[in-house]
Amino acid sequence: MEENKSRIILEDYKNDFIYKKNKSNLNINFNRIAFIFFIFFLISSIYIIHLIHLGSRKNSNLEKNLSNIFGKELYRADIVDRNGRYLAKSVSSIDIGINPVEIIDQKKLLVNLKLIFPNKNFNEIEKLIKKNKFFWLEKKISEDNYDRIMKLGDKSIKPEEKITRLYPQKNLFSHIIGQIDDGNIGISGLEKSLDKKLKEINEPIKLTVDEDIQYLIRKELIKFNNIFNANGSAAILMNVNNGEILSLVSLPDFDLNQRQKIEDVNFINRATKGVYELGSVFKTFTLAAALNEKIVQPETEFLDLEKSIRCGGNTISEYDLKIPSNLTAEEILVRSGNIGSVRIGQMLGLEKFIEYMNKFDLLNQMNFDIEEMGVPLKLRWGKCKLATASFGHGITTTPIQLAKAYSIVSNGGYEIHPTLIKKDKTEIKKRILDQEVSSKINNILRKIVTTKEGTASLANVDGYEVGGKTGTAQKIINGNYSNKKINTFASIFPISNPKFTLVVMLDEPKTNKDYIYTYRDGSGKYKGTPFNTAGWTSVEIVGQIIDKIGPILATKYIEVE
């Protein structure tokens, strides 16, 4: 019986297929039901899939929503310091304009606007409406007023969302952060070099700098910039082991919120863009290279050193004529002997000297996170250039490259890459100097600060084991050496296990007859700057800075078990 029935249905289907409906037939066509079933099954499946998708999807990033609200052109990610404090922040603001052509009921609109903006001059607004041209009613409107004004529902009211870049630290990070123009395009600093990333990334960019440290260093630098009446100055604090820059200050600086067009060259970033002859700080590299090549040892004696020598028609002489004629390699660096350094350089040879200067990344433009980088002057190498470069004369570089080179020398000889942007990964380090060489140099740098013969006793801050090398150089103006100075001190601390390098450079400092120095060994005070040298200027600044930031560095970054 069932078989017969099936057969009949098949016939019906045939009829259906040729669109001949059998109205009298109450039997439901099986295929039609299957089709309806399939449709409902399909719809249900779509919704089930949708439901599963809704349930399983991850929380979309809120910052992404933010970028959608502003639109891609307006979005710019925030910049924070290593502790998550804002250095640059984008804040939305809404401007309200009125297009008089689209006003529905002028009287009603004006009454409502008076309620929202009771302090506005509505005679002026009426005049503007009569002109029949678009005008801005209120800029940077508050959220409450925005809600109220939009609830009026008048077509003539035109809101326009804008982005305002705030720099809560004002001048503090001006050379690092840089500026943007009105079109949300970075024009200097990280705002320029990270322009694309800042517009794409959905989370704040974390820097390596520390706001508190930067504040304290800048405060001291401003103070001493005034005391020594310098044209400008720069300070860099870097972690010697990973190249992270905790502070980078260049004076004079500027308030980023003012959006000034900076054209005065005195406002350049002296720490990265300024190319200077930094003087005796280079002697450390000459000795480090010679030690690494095993040409000399710290105790190697140099006998009968002249007080001056001639090379290519120029005279190379000692700064301190009282310097002994017989010195060890170590004493040459401690007493900052020019002729002794020339002799070490000559023993090393031109090729090796250039090779090491390149390894320390001192001779060419350094790759860095900001584009404002100085290019060291190209040198025409020869016998005399080797002689002068050995003690830091006639060779130029930037303070940040100096900080990098001192980090390499002190950290065990490993190459590091200075950075302003916090990275999660640690790079595999390439070795440039032997550990032993690094330790020997560190010991000598410490003696420069602790011994009577050294030039940096004012930086001997109790408890921080400061080591370092001074450099006093004549400034080149229009291609000629002038009487103006560049005073630099490159310091490392704590020397028994180096963690930080702090470089301070003063551009054209002058002596101050009223400044009172307090000797670090407790032997008393001294009034007035006796000599315009790094030992009496930059070293004092480094000492004062370490006094202030030392406790923070020692406690904030310590890992308590």
Next chain:
Amino acid sequence: MRKFWLLFIIFSLIISTTVIKNSTKKFEDEIFSTEESLRVLNLNYNDVLLEHNYLSSSERLLEFQSLYFDNELTQKNINEIKILIKKDNKILIKDLETDK
């Protein structure tokens, strides 16, 4: 009987489709409103954080210090700073070793 079951399945499919569609809509609304409130909260948080950053910046703290306190800040020698370690309900005092 078979017709009944077929009709029942179709009917139940209609009902379940309606219910599922309705619940997805409800979920979507909920997700949207939660995301919106999170976005607003996040914006508020950022604004508050910005305000906090400004008010607690080194510059402001030193301003407040000179405004509300007569005494100068005293500089601590590194050797005076110790580390307190709580271990097995005992407090150990350790020197702050700057060389390690």
